[in-house]
Amino acid sequence: MGQKRTVMDAEGIDRSLNRIAYEILEKNKGVEELILVGIRTGGVFLAERLQKKITKMEGVEMPLGILDITLYRDDLVSTNRKPKLGKTEIPFSLDNKKVVLVDDVLFTGRTIRAAMDALIDFGRPKLIQLAVLIDRGHRELPIRADFVGKDLPSSIWEAVSVNLTEKNGRDEVVIEESEH
């Protein structure tokens, strides 16, 4: 790996999430019919944090689902080297709900495509919105986010990692050049 650069620290992440929480409430005029769904694994922790923030602001706890998109990926086919399958936990119907999908990094858009296909298997949401901490560009599908923490123009050869206390021990967004 090449040079490592921190592009967002703990404070920056927290501020971005505060802003996103406000924007979600503003755009949807409150929490009615609203459901948060975090995409495994990074998106789950961010969705949990957004849930806490919104509960504090509105006094109402929004339902939170967890989605593993592995079974909906478009690149599973050719070998028995399979990604580890995590549990999906959406124990409620999404019929006529407003779903806010939450992920850490928006890149090609393929994960979000898979996530939308998966959500629709749980009912017919009234609408689906997307919240991401980092949008690093390089889309391969016509997908955009409704709520973005930080736009981070990156080279396709760079790796962007969102480290979160819940899994990596500290909050930071790092970008590093990968060898290729």
Place this chain on the structure above:
Amino acid sequence: MRLTEKDLLGIRDLTVDEINLVLDTAESFIEVSTREIKKVPTLRGKTIINLFLEASTRTRTSFEIAGKRLSADTINISSATSSIVKGETLIDTARNLEAMNPDIIVIRHSAAGAPHILARIMRQPIINAGDGAHEHPTQALLDLMTIRAKKGRVSGLRVAIVGDIAHSRVARSNIYGLIKMGAHVTVAGPATMMPRYIDRMGVAVSYRLEEAIRDADIIMMLRIQTERQHENLFPSLREYANYFCLNRENIRLAKDDVLVMHPGPINRGVEIAPDIADGPYSVILDQVTNGVAVRMALLYLLTGGK
């Protein structure tokens, strides 16, 4: 982490890590079967052939449901409706099926080793769904999954396997799996149904039900294969039941939180009393539910080949 072999032929070939991979994956698949739309697109465009050359409802249905919930196309072949009755050999059947480009073959056969022959001559992954008195690996995996889910572990548990040990592929696969995962296994049955040298698999041997199930955490009752009665392995079903039927009296010898398992189909009143099969200790139907998840996990992990 992945399965290292192309095929699943027996528990004997699996490592502890591989068993845990299958069980972890299967636990994640449980959720799919609880949805209103019980289907994920994972194996869209894949073809699964279920070649069942010996009678089965549970295992065949379970494999078919597992394939369909993964969006694969599943085709069932049974011996009565296949060209086997016209005298085609297994190898010729296999070559013809292979020419139609399936992606995975599930086979049950009355001859031990039949899946191994297919594994050698076919490119596709082969899953053994029971071969003679040899192995029934998916049954052992679903049993391990059920034990782990209910007890939180397999290691250190005392397991009694009771019945016709000699003719049981379920017993053999479970012995391999349970020993690997660190359980203590006792097998019990009439002397006529106990294979010689079974202790070399690492199990204790008993000829009395009461002795085997004392302080057991898990009791696995095996089906008495009534079709074997003409072999004079026991004088009568009633006599067998007198000595080896699990009932509300003898089950008290086991631990208070014992789990009673049975691979099905059960003979009520022969190896297991009806009130035990339907009672609070019984996890027989959990085994069936977990069976679908285990088979989904295997189809997911094995498709694509090496």
